[in-house]
Amino acid sequence: MLPTDSTKTLSFKRCITEGDLVIVYERHDVMKAVQVSEKGVLQNRFGIFKHSDWIGKPFGSKIFSSKGGFVYLLAPTPELWTLVLSHRTQILYIADISFVVMYLEIVPGCVVLESGTGSGSLSTSLARAVAPHGHVYTFDFHEQRAASAREDFEHTGLSSLVTVGVRDIQGEGFPDEFSGRADSVFLDLPQPWLAIPSAAKMLQQDGVLCSFSPCIEQVQRSCETLKSSFTDIRTFEILLNTYEVREGHLPSWQDGDGVLASLKGCKKRQRSTNGQENSRPQTVLARRMGETRGHTGYLTFARLSCIR
Amino acid sequence: MLAYNSEENLSGSQNRRITWDGCSVLLDINDGDRVLFARLTAGSKIKIGDKNCSLQPLIGCPFGSSFQVEVGAGGPFLAPMIPNAEGNGLSEKTDDQTMEECRDNRALVDNNTAQSLTGEDIDGMRRKGATGDEIVQALIANSATFEKKTAFSQEKYRIKKQKKYAPRVLLRRPFARSICEAYFKKHAEKIGFLRVDTLSLLLSLANVTAHSNVLVFDMLDGIVTGSVAERMGGTGYVCNPHCGTTPLPISIVRMFNFSDETCKRILHASLTELQPSTGENSTSDDQLVDECNIKEQQNKDTLSSSAKDMVNMEENSTANMDTDNNVAASPKSAKTVKAGEKAPPETIKHWNENGFSSLIIAAPNLDAWDVAKDLVPLLAYSAPFVIYHQYLQPLATCMHNLQSNKMAINLQVSEPWLREYQVLPSRTHPHMQMSSSGGYLLSGTRISSSDQN
Numbered sequence A: 001m002l003p004t005d006s007t008k009t010l011s012f013k014r015c016i017t018e019g020d021l022v023i024v025y026e027r028h029d030v031m032k033a034v035q036v037s038e039k040g041v042l043q044n045r046f047g048i049f050k051h052s053d054w055i056g057k058p059f060g061s062k063i064f065s066s067k068g069g070f071v072y073l074l075a076p077t078p079e080l081w082t083l084v085l086s087h088r089t090q091i092l093y094i095a096d097i098s099f100v101v102m103y104l105e106i107v108p109g110c111v112v113l114e115s116g117t118g119s120g121s122l123s124t125s126l127a128r129a130v131a132p133h134g135h136v137y138t139f140d141f142h143e144q145r146a147a148s149a150r151e152d153f154e155h156t157g158l159s160s161l162v163t164v165g166v167r168d169i170q171g172e173g174f175p176d177e178f179s180g181r182a183d184s185v186f187l188d189l190p191q192p193w194l195a196i197p198s199a200a201k202m203l204q205q206d207g208v209l210c211s212f213s214p215c216i217e218q219v220q221r222s223c224e225t226l227k228s229s230f231t232d233i234r235t236f237e238i239l240l241n242t243y244e245v246r247e248g249h250l251p252s253w254q255d256g257d258g259v260l261a262s263l264k265g266c267k268k269r270q271r272s273t274n275g276q277e278n279s280r281p282q283t284v285l286a287r288r289m290g291e292t293r294g295h296t297g298y299l300t301f302a303r304l305s306c307i308r
Numbered sequence B: 001m002l003a004y005n006s007e008e009n010l011s012g013s014q015n016r017r018i019t020w021d022g023c024s025v026l027l028d029i030n031d032g033d034r035v036l037f038a039r040l041t042a043g044s045k046i047k048i049g050d051k052n053c054s055l056q057p058l059i060g061c062p063f064g065s066s067f068q069v070e071v072g073a074g075g076p077f078l079a080p081m082i083p084n085a086e087g088n089g090l091s092e093k094t095d096d097q098t099m100e101e102c103r104d105n106r107a108l109v110d111n112n113t114a115q116s117l118t119g120e121d122i123d124g125m126r127r128k129g130a131t132g133d134e135i136v137q138a139l140i141a142n143s144a145t146f147e148k149k150t151a152f153s154q155e156k157y158r159i160k161k162q163k164k165y166a167p168r169v170l171l172r173r174p175f176a177r178s179i180c181e182a183y184f185k186k187h188a189e190k191i192g193f194l195r196v197d198t199l200s201l202l203l204s205l206a207n208v209t210a211h212s213n214v215l216v217f218d219m220l221d222g223i224v225t226g227s228v229a230e231r232m233g234g235t236g237y238v239c240n241p242h243c244g245t246t247p248l249p250i251s252i253v254r255m256f257n258f259s260d261e262t263c264k265r266i267l268h269a270s271l272t273e274l275q276p277s278t279g280e281n282s283t284s285d286d287q288l289v290d291e292c293n294i295k296e297q298q299n300k301d302t303l304s305s306s307a308k309d310m311v312n313m314e315e316n317s318t319a320n321m322d323t324d325n326n327v328a329a330s331p332k333s334a335k336t337v338k339a340g341e342k343a344p345p346e347t348i349k350h351w352n353e354n355g356f357s358s359l360i361i362a363a364p365n366l367d368a369w370d371v372a373k374d375l376v377p378l379l380a381y382s383a384p385f386v387i388y389h390q391y392l393q394p395l396a397t398c399m400h401n402l403q404s405n406k407m408a409i410n411l412q413v414s415e416p417w418l419r420e421y422q423v424l425p426s427r428t429h430p431h432m433q434m435s436s437s438g439g440y441l442l443s444g445t446r447i448s449s450s451d452q453n
């Protein structure tokens, strides 16, 4: 997934080969991750697609099915991966993820600790941020989830950047071997306050911690615990508004037919009245999407106090 | 071919946690009341209130350390603070506060006679060597109304006095996060009103990572260029395209403490060099030059204004600091490698043959589509792009045009919304004031145009 592997770097010349992970794009909200194999077949509402037709085509190509439907084949990115991964838990989405990476001040070479791993949505972006020489150590106490996450990182080519451990972080804390070594720590746990003392031990001086919690009561308790060894404690909520954009014709109110047609919302008829309405140009209209995620969680950040 | 082997030294400057002579730092004065950039040298000074303090004591200190202004025999100076000795942070008071919050302020009368200490008294204490904290204590002891205040207002009073008589300076590492926040707070117009959450989303959507080749059209004085380079750790390349011969200014990049390796990888190239000269492109070279000239003309207007702004920022940020002379005088801080050199021909050739792996456009005074139509074709197929604008309409139009020209898919206009909370026992609520606009992003994925199957 990352250009750290120079053979996978995007380029005009880079073509799809056997074994590649591709994101099959139907619409911005219908995508699927597929591993390309010579004999593989993809079937969807557009018909049947043979993987063998994909091999040798550049990423970003439009591919037609036997029935004439089409999809695009995209190179995977952490953003696309978050949209297609299998949800084994609640996951973090792009707005929270981006803010976490920025606020934790993660740069190439950083050592980052995370718990729980969940579905690995955040870990994938953490890996991109620490590449090429940093490392993400992520822990989940659920053995099967940890195993599935490990498989996913293998798939996405991130296993050299992410190590998944099975461990009860609330009960035992992070392993001692990371004491004082972590640049940042991220917690997405039901009772984060139980893990905060250990997180403080793991962090380097001036290192940053983030805890993600859906409920304000969790935030309240975490902040209480943070006070003893952290400063600059700040809690945020971040959401994303997306916009629907379309071209529309807004008729003059003096154009009686146009007004009536617009009442019926009949776009096609407006257009077909032999070019008359072309005197008024088409306008590009934008409005917020009707429905959106109203809450994901609160992000609490804190910096380890500096004892000098 | 590009050299893929020169990586940032892990323990190297990018992630240094102790300041050094000549390093760039962010100084947070009085808990965010003022944030400014400075370069630490033996001779650099900072003015806090009416006092000039040398920044020398900050050299060699860990980032995250706090200092308090004290007045000694030799004048005001910055004294390191021991964190646990503070004992007067708002947070530490909160426990008893909730319990005794039956007190209210009905008995409080506001007049100017509440404080019996005069300015001369305070000066006298100073002369006798009282510390800032002692002065604050004395002010509290001599306040007639202090005891009647609620615990919360007592704390507010204490903080107000502390800020005035014992101002604090917090030493911060300059990161994209802190630099963007500092600008947004005080000079948002200089970074085109780009809020930190929008910047973070932009970097994600553009898939910026080590070893990428990112085309960054940055008219925000280098904040985007710097943030991108920060994510690449001295690998890959950031290319700033420009029309004509003059590259756009990227002065904010200097605040990042980049290593030479990272600086070397921030390059500029003209649009004419970047556009492959094959007849494939419908625009003839002459037309192109014309187009560039017009744009250059436009750019010059914005350029000169942003150049002026830069001076302003310097004035404000390094107010009363004679850092400049000292930077020149200190051999260690004299950079051997400058960020933003001209791209060498072999690198340009590599870009021409392979395309860029991401594109970012941040040109809040230009038409988004006008820039996108020239730059999106320079992207490798399936590569992501992100366009920042402080207004929605140019992005909506650009999205529509990209769609009708079948240049991209996965198009989305998004706008992050960020709200901060005060979290305190029994007093948790969103902040009363928030920024309601951090700008808009149009993101998408370039597709291969050869779809004649």
Ligand SMILES: C[S@@+](CC[C@H](N)C(=O)[O-])C[C@H]1O[C@@H](n2cnc3c(N)ncnc32)[C@H](O)[C@@H]1O
Pocket: A089, A090, A091, A092, A115, A116, A117, A118, A119, A120, A121, A122, A123, A139, A140, A141, A142, A145, A167, A168, A169, A170, A171, A188, A189, A190
């Ligand atoms: C909501 S998920 C994390 C999702 C993740 N942030 C993502 O983006 O995919 C929470 C995870 O924490 C794990 N967990 C809960 N308690 C834990 C504990 N005490 N120690 C380790 N992991 C724990 C759960 O098994 C679950 O997988």
